[in-house]
Structures are given as C-alpha cells and as structure tokens.
Amino acid sequence: MKDSFKIPQFLLRFALGITFLTPVSDRLGLLGPAGTGNVEWGNWDNFISYTTTLMPFLDRPMVNVMGGIATVCELVIGVLLIIGFKTKYAAIAGSLLTLTFIVFMTLFVGIQKPINFGVFTATAASFLLSRIPNYEWSLDNFFKGK
Structure with a gap:
C-alpha cells in the first residue's frame, strides 16, 4: 500500500514543532518586547x-519551577518533532x-x-501525529534504514 502520509506528516511535524518553539521564544524575549x-x-x-494565574494554588517560586519545566518540555518536544527523532x-x-x-x-x-491559543488543535494534532505509522524525512526513518 502506498504511504500517502509522506508530505502531510512532515508538514504536521514541522507545524507542531514551530507551535511548541514559538512560545518558548516569546517567553525568552527572542520575539521582541511585550506588546x-x-x-x-x-x-x-x-x-x-x-x-x-493558571496555578493560583502554588507560590511564585514553585510556579517559576513549573514554568521552567513546561518550557524545557516544549523546547525538547519542538526540536524532536522538527528533526523527527523519537x-x-x-x-x-x-x-x-x-x-x-x-x-x-x-x-x-x-x-x-x-481556544484562542489553539491548544485544542495542538493536542489533537499531536495525538494524530503519534498514530502515523512512518515518519518520512526524519531521523527516525534514517535510523530505521540502518
């Protein structure tokens, strides 16, 4: 059977990768000042x-830690999706x-x-991507061929 997911999965991987990396860039000030x-x-x-405001039950130092964890996760996920590794x-x-x-x-x-931030879309798209059987133009595919 012909793999009809080659281009769509690549575009989805890239779009999701950018979706995870852009907010990281924003909070690190790489996109410019607020406003x-x-x-x-x-x-x-x-x-x-x-x-x-999303974690009112935590004190600010703990929110800082949670924000750091989320940022590292978004950074790693974004890079992995773009390069197609794991x-x-x-x-x-x-x-x-x-x-x-x-x-x-x-x-x-x-x-x-x-809804405004497109989080529902990112969740569904990520889940959909996880179900695609083969990732063309990826490190996964490169290492699978070795």
Missing part, C-alpha cells in the same frame, strides 16, 4: 505572572502537555483562552 506585534509575554517575568513519543508528550494546559487554562481563566 509589540504578536508578542504575548516578551520576557520570563511576564510569562511567570501569567502562569501564576517522533511518536515526542508527539504523545506534546499531546499530554497541551492537554494539561487545556485543563489549567479552562479551570482558572476559562475555556476561551485555550
């Missing part, structure tokens, strides 16, 4: 202040991470925020 263009946070402090596991991790975001955003700021 310019489509910059949401512009720096780490603004990101942690927002994250505090793609299935990165996609599952991405789906679980964004599902966690949905829960906290919905509980503490309302359902509209995860």
